[in-house]
Amino acid sequence: MSEQECVKSGWHVLAILLLTALSAGLADAQSATKLPRIGYLAIEGRWGPRQEAFFEGLRELGYVDGKTIVIERREAGGKVERLPAAAAELVALKVDVLVALSPPAARAVKAATNTIPIVFRSSGDPVERGMVESLTHPGGNITGVTSNARQLTGKRMELLKEAMPKLSRVAVLWKPGSAYSKNGYRRTQAAARELKVRLIWLEVHSVDDFEHAFEVAVKEHADALMTVRTPLIVENRRRIAQLAIENKLPAIYDEREFVLAGGMMSYGANLADSYRRAAFYVDKILRGANPAELPIEQPTHFELMINLKTANQIGFTFPPELLMRAEKVIR
DSSP, X not given: OOHHHHHHHHHHHHHHHHHHHHHHHHHHHHHHTXXXXXXXXXXXXXXXXXXXXXXHHHHHTTOOBTTTBEEEEEEOTTOGGGHHHHHHHHHHTTOSEEEEOSHHHHHHHHHHXXXXXXXXXXXXXXXXXXXXXXXXXXXXXXXXXXXXXXXXXXXXXXXXXXXOTTOOEEEEEEOOXXXXXXXXXXXXXXXXXXXXXXXXXXXXSSGGGHHHHHHHHHHTTOSEEXXXXXXXXXXXXXXXXHHHHHTTOOBEESSHHXXXXXXXXXXXXXXXXXXXXXXXXXXXXXXXXXXXXXXXXXXXXXXXXXEHHHHHHTTOOOOHHHHHHOSEEEX
């Protein structure tokens, strides 16, 4: 081989080596800038204000879908039985953190993995429901927030009694059959005994049962209505509020969305705030925090909300002092 050919061959080899090194460097750079992935599982068939509050919380922390993170969304169209398959899809994608902000979705992701970090939201006591080991040390791969809806059952009945001093019979709309419902049943019974109120239990298993349930409430001379929170009750809040109006039945609910849908009164944590706070847990985990050591966040503020339009429709008058204590009054 001539000297000239050797030089050309040497340059050729050098070029190949440089290209190989450059490709490896680009691959390393791409790997270094790989975006974290969030798997978001919802039972709802559509995104509402609460879901948007979570994504707003992420944006406030500097996370932008497609730019600083990738969000994989899956929903079950309101059907609990679809959640396990949707959860399995997200686990198969090997996301960095799973987010489930409804109790059914949380149960599905917890059953699907014990390694991928999970951020959840609970309406009741997550220890009592077996989601975590304790509020201060959740354990395992899961942490999140709770809105403590169940613990406020007694307070809601007290507010009904304050609004209606002669209250003696309360109809309770519920769907039996789950541990979730049993806890609500037990707490409602305890509150009724404390205030010497008789309960009229109205069982519903589908949307077709609501009208008959209200007919029973009227027939049994119920003074007011309460609900035990389950997906069926929450998803049909507008229908329930309308039936309460049609039957002139004062009612109190566990979240403001019922009042916004036409319900008369609610007392509880602002669930949109709970969804927003869940974003902070996602941020902590993406920065390396261990979910087992992140205490479950509990609300410190509860709001009373009153819909005077609904009260006027059914001919109900609130005591002035109760109106003054309301955080928001729809007039």
